[in-house]
Amino acid sequence: MCTETKDQPNGETKVSESDATLVESEADENASQGAAYSEVGRFRLRQLSRSTQFVISAALILGLTMTFVGNLVTQSIEDATVQAAAETGARYMENFLEPFVQELGTSRVIPEETIQTIDKLLSETSLSTHIVSVKIWLPDGTIVYSTDKSVIQKKFKITEISNALAGNITTALDEDIGVNPVDDVEDAFEKRLNVPLYEIFAPLREAGTGKILAVGEFYETAEALQREITKVHKKVWLIVGTATISMLLLLFFIVRRSDLIIRKQEEILRARMREQAMLLSNNAFLQNRVDAANREFSRINELTLRRIGADLHDGPAQLLSLILLRLEELDDSENAANKEVFEMVRHAGQDALDEVREISLGLALPEINDLTLQEALVLLAARHEDRTDTQVDMELEALPDDVPVSHKICIYRFAQEALNNAYAHAGGKGQKLSAAYRDGLLEVQVEDSGDGISAEKPGVQARGRTHLGLVGMRYRVESLGGVFTIDSAPHAGTRAKAQFRI
Structure with a gap:
């Protein structure tokens, strides 16, 4: 197929300053709204259970992976199926067309009688049921035979000719022929047929020498091939889908079981934490009571000491003071022995009074x-x-x-x-x-x-x-x-x- 490229000039677009500001403000607003929606989505996701979060994440990752694998496998099968069908058809067409191109070794045209013979074979044999168009190309891109007579002796440049001249069979499944027509004149006839086709380019060789004289191109209906490919696609995607769902279910049950165990352990830990908090509260309450009791004991102890000090000061100290006063009143004895006993008693009483007063002073806490x-x-x-x-x-x-x-x-x-x-x-x-x-x-x-x-x-x-x-x-x-x-x-x-x- 020939390809035409069209260049389009770039037009200048002028945007006013106010329009640019409006666009920027709208972009900022959209960005902020997008960030808010994203934050809400993350919050809702965090509210889900671990197993649900895992299933969502695994479904995304595994789904993307299996989709890629499924596409790769189906594409590989499709390519292999098309290539196998093309090679089979090419071999058949080589045997069919090669006898009619032997004259191209010395000439650049196919005789009219040969053209009529090819047309008759294509229209009257079983080939007409699945071969809808045939072309024969010279190495320089000139068409010397075509079901569409309007392109004979016209020259086109397409890459498939070069590949076929190198000895390769080139095929392509043209599902869009007649649906999205382009400006390729050489296959306009096939596009007008409005049926799915696949085209095959095969080298046509000279008998005896194997020299490539021309390239045969033919279009074959792809309905049966498409049905086969669709059937293969369904089988592949059924297998991939079943495997994906099975893996997700298996992983979900494993994670779900682990999630239940974790939740149970969390409940146990929460219960123990509540018990610990209650014990801590009770301990704090008891500690406060102990501290209060200690303070009360200290206060009572000080009151007791004060009372003992006051009792010593008001009781024994006063009695000792009275004894010393009466002893001073009796200090008129002239007997030396009595005098000595008197002084000893007076000194002992004074020492006792001093000690009682000292003890009383020590027990009495200053204010x-x-x-x-x-x-x-x-x-x-x-x-x-x-x-x-x-x-x-x-x-x-x-x-x-x-x-x-x-x-x-x-x-x-x-x-x-x-x-x-x-x-x-x-x-x-x-x-x-x-x-x-x-x-x-x-x-x-x-x-x-x-x-x-x-x-x-x-x-x-x-x-x-x-x-x-x-x-x-x-x-x-x-x-x-x-x-x-x-x-x-x-x-x-x-x-x-x-x-x-x-």
Whole structure:
């Protein structure tokens, strides 16, 4: 077939600035709407179950893959079927036409008698039922014979002639002949037949030498071939469709089963998470109750200590004061022995009174509600220095002013007990009270440079006040969520530390 190419000049198109702006705005609006629709589609897809999402994805991927495979297989079968039919027809036509082209070895025309003979054979034999047109081409593209007599001795340039001259059989299924006619004059006759055809180009050789003298082209009806190809297509697509659906169903059941297992495990995990959340809530509630109980216990303990201090001050201290006053009234004896007994009793009573007053002062907590933590620690150190006639080094950094009262009481008692231990067991040597607040952590420390707590003989002190004092300090600190540590070694002093997260 000849092909004609037409060139069309490019026309200039002018677009006004307003039109361009309108086009851009519409494009932006369409783009935004497309993005919104895409987002809605993704959201709806995420709402589906895993197995449904898998089936959709697998159907797309597997469908595209199997469509490609099906097209490839059907096209291959179609090409093979057409080629086989063409080769069979070509062999038949070679035997039919080659006797009539032997004269082309010495001439460029076929005699009229030969033309009439070919026409008669094509019209009166069984070839007329399936061969609708025949052409014989010279190597230069000239038609020397044609069922359509109007193209004889006309010259056309088509690629199929070159392929046939190279010894190849070329075929093509022209399903659109007569449906979409083009301006190819050489096959206008065949297009007017308005039936599906396939054309075959076959070399025609010289007898004895095998030299290619011409190219035979003939058009054969393709109805039977098309029916066969359609039948093959249906079989191929039935197999491909069945295989695709079978694979999708198999994969769906596998993924569905896995999805059900995952959902079941998720439900179990959610139930356990709910249980854990409930336990955590209960633990938090219980912890709050414990903290409240500890604070209440600390408050009651302080009230108890105050009451004991007040009772000591108002009871035994007053009685001892009265005894000392009456002893002074009786201080008129001239007997040396009685005088000595009197002085001993008076000194013992005075010592007892001083000790009771000291105990009462230690038990009575100063009113620290209106004091900051820093002021309370300074007051504690001053009282300890007055009571023990020792010196306490202070190293207090900037401390928060809004420390809860329960924590202030705990820190005051911790530092008081630690300083008492430092005086009792280290003689007040190297006493130091320090406090710091960094990154929400409040740290209070009391240290001395005494002999330390012996690790080899803890029993003597463990049975006395030291053991009870350490236990009390630890309990006070830990009851408010703090951390208590004691660091001591023989001849290396003792360091007691309390830390709170405020």
